[in-house]
Amino acid sequence: MIHEQVANELRMLCADMVQEANSGHPGAPLGLADIAVVLANHITIYPQQANWINRDRLVFSGGHASTLLYALLHLWGYDIDMRDLRSFRKLHSKTPGHPEYGHTHGVEITTGPLGQGVANAVGFAMAAKRAQVMLGNDVINHKVYCFCGDGDLEEGISYEACSLAGHHNLDNLILIYDSNNISIEGDVNIAFSEDVAARFRAQGFFVLEICGHDYMQINNAFLEAKQSCKPTLIIAKTKIAKNAVGLEGSHNAHGAPLGHDIIFESKKQMGFSNETFRVSEESRAYFQESAMRGEKAYQSWLMAVQKSGQEKNLETLLKKNFDSVSLPVFGDTNSAHANDMQKEGSRAGLSYGSAVATRASNGKILNAIAQANVGFIGGSADLAPSNNTALKDSMDFPHGSNMHFGVREHAMGAITNAFANYGIFTPFCATFFVFSDYLSPSIRVASLMQAQIFYIFTHDSIGVGEDGATHQPIEQLSHLRAMPNLLNWRVADANENVLAWQVALNLQKPQSFILTRQNLPLIETDFMTLDNVSKGAYIISHSLLLPDFTRNGTDFNKVTLVASGSEVCLAIKAQRQLEDEGIAAQVVSMPCFELFMQQSREYRASLFGDSKVFAIEAQRGLELHAFADDVLSMESFGASGKGDLLFEHFGFSVKNICNNVKSLFA
Helix, strand or coil: CHHHHHHHHHHHHHHHHHHHHCCCCCHHHHHHHHHHHHHCCCCCCCHHHCCCCCCCEEEECCHHHHHHHHHHHHHHCCCCCHHHHHCCCCCCCCCCCCCCCCCCCCCCCCCCCCCHHHHHHHHHHHHHHHHHHHHCCCCCCCCEEEEEEHHHHHCHHHHHHHHHHHHCCCCCEEEEEEECCEECCEEHHHCCCCCHHHHHHHCCCEEEEEECCCHHHHHHHHHHHHHCCCCEEEEEECCCCCCCCCCCCCHHHCCCCCCHHHHHHHHHHHCCCCCCCCCCHHHHHHHHHHHHHHHHHHHHHHHHHHHHCCHHHHHHHHHCCCCCCCCCCCCCCCCCCCCCCCCECCECEEEEEEEEEHHHHHHHHHHHHHHHCCCEEEEECCCHHHHCCCCCCCCECCCCCEEECCCCHHHHHHHHHHHHHHCCCEEEEEEEHHHHHHHHHHHHHHHHHCCCCEEEEECCCHHHCCCCHHHCCCCHHHHHHCCCCCEEECCCCHHHHHHHHHHHCCCCCCEEEECCCCEEEEEECCCCCHHHHHCCCEEEECCCCCCCCCCCCCCCCEEEEEECCCHHHHHHHHHHHHHHCCCEEEEEECCCHHHHHCCCHHHHHHHHCCCEEEEECCCCCHHHHHCCCEEECCCCCCCCCCHHHHHHHCCCCHHHHHHHHHHHCC
16 A cells, blocks of 8 residues: 555655754654645645745644655655755754744744644634635635644643644644554553543544544545544554554654664565665655645635736735835924923924823724734734733734634743734734733744744833732843844834834834833933934933043043833933032943844944943843943832832932942942
8 A cells, every 4th residue: 555655655755864963752753644645635835935825835844853844845856855864963954852933944933842743733823814814715715734742732832722723613624643652661550641632522623533643534634634623533553663663652753863773674574675764756746745735726826816907915924014004203302392301402302192002002003013014913812901002903813813712821922923923914913011921832833933023012111000910020131132033122212112123124023112101201312313222222302511432531430320111211311410429420221132142343432432330120130241341220020009109219319320320439
């Protein structure tokens, strides 16, 4: 039987890859090979047009089974040759230990942390439903397939995501559960004994239970799943390391090479020679037939698009262009306002009459972006009124761009990753900043992929106030700043927020906007420009006492106050007091620490000169010691009380700042 021959060759190809690397996970690929072979008769892909928007998506949530994915991609004709398979897990290879989007041709999304891929698959299915509403059923009608295992379903993220999948009745989603009853530590029942079928039925899934090694049962399951009016879970009872002599069904086959002797004996029993990385012409023809079906489907789809009249709309969506975005303007910052800190020379002033919380200004910005780009989509983890993330001129998903994730932050992050990779969407998601911890693993994956995703995090500091220490973020900003490829914006006022978005929309990176609950005065300055904000930090308020601030050898003690967010206006207040006391002071606003640290040493020197540098941040602020002589930051968790009183209590006051600065010159 051709299925058995192809499946066994696929098994041994995976076993050879792990053996060659002397590292990896052979058990799951060997157990799933039969299902993968039958899936090839159902999946619609076209490797020569790998970004075809209507292709079926295939996600390996158990990313440790990557040898099976790489073998399939190779056989289908993606840009992975036999040398790449032989280089599995080696430095600079196209075949890393776990699948990485953008690194390996044909990989839809980066997976590995268990459960992420299940939520990604839900995200792809949701993206397809939204795209279907926008472009029509003739243009978007594909399926999403996801391989997952016991570990994926034990992770809470999968429960969150599948709950949402059932709620939205995602009939384009097919999960294949590799139920082999094995964990790394032994039999899965040492920690997992729930009725998975009942759980998924309760969540609104169509559930099928099959033998994962019976080709007819597998084929019939796919046929039923594709006709289902609900999301489908196929529970496939399998044996880990199927057909591996002496290791079939053993947890010892999960995460270590099978060994040359076992591979030799296994190949012998299958009637194969001991040749490594062997793929017969029959197996190649089998998978090429699958790819050829995909080519025919692609050609038919092109005609369907032409008939639908959606060509221009699709082309516009694929470009993800933000050139036409017209962002709002807040207040009149070019004229002085009647307040205690009017604009004077080159020193910044504060317009209290135009005070706006940055969460509020951000809400207006999001709406402006959504009006200009229909692919801009997102929502909140049940906090839209507090996060100011509702898109006022749009309907709810799937008929519009307002998404309601419920209290499911982790799934929200992974679903958003899938929207970013789908091809036509630019997504955002939102919650309170302190709850960013709940979606941190998904943010990390987004950063690995350098996906353009916007995280809206409001209630950014002890300024949250009465909700108390449980809701006041302290260490979160330092954590996110430590994450490679992620940019974090903590803006000083509404207008700096606008400029930050102008920069952010043109950067292909994940980015967070960390925003205040409390109102912040607009800052009156000539130096808040797009060019300055794009550098991550700039002098927002110059010294009046010493206009030539960077000149060395002056008689003045000099200090540069560096701050972000709500602390910038506090620094401007302290600047005036310091200069009244004879200390030359300037203020640097640092809306994006990461962009600032990417600037040249010359630029950083141009900001600070030979002055002392004192940083102010109502967070942990550990990373600010990289350039500051001293940092005023949080040394504890917060407390419950009014935000302005908490700032005073924890030392974020003009008096305390001045005392700390003067101690630098003692």
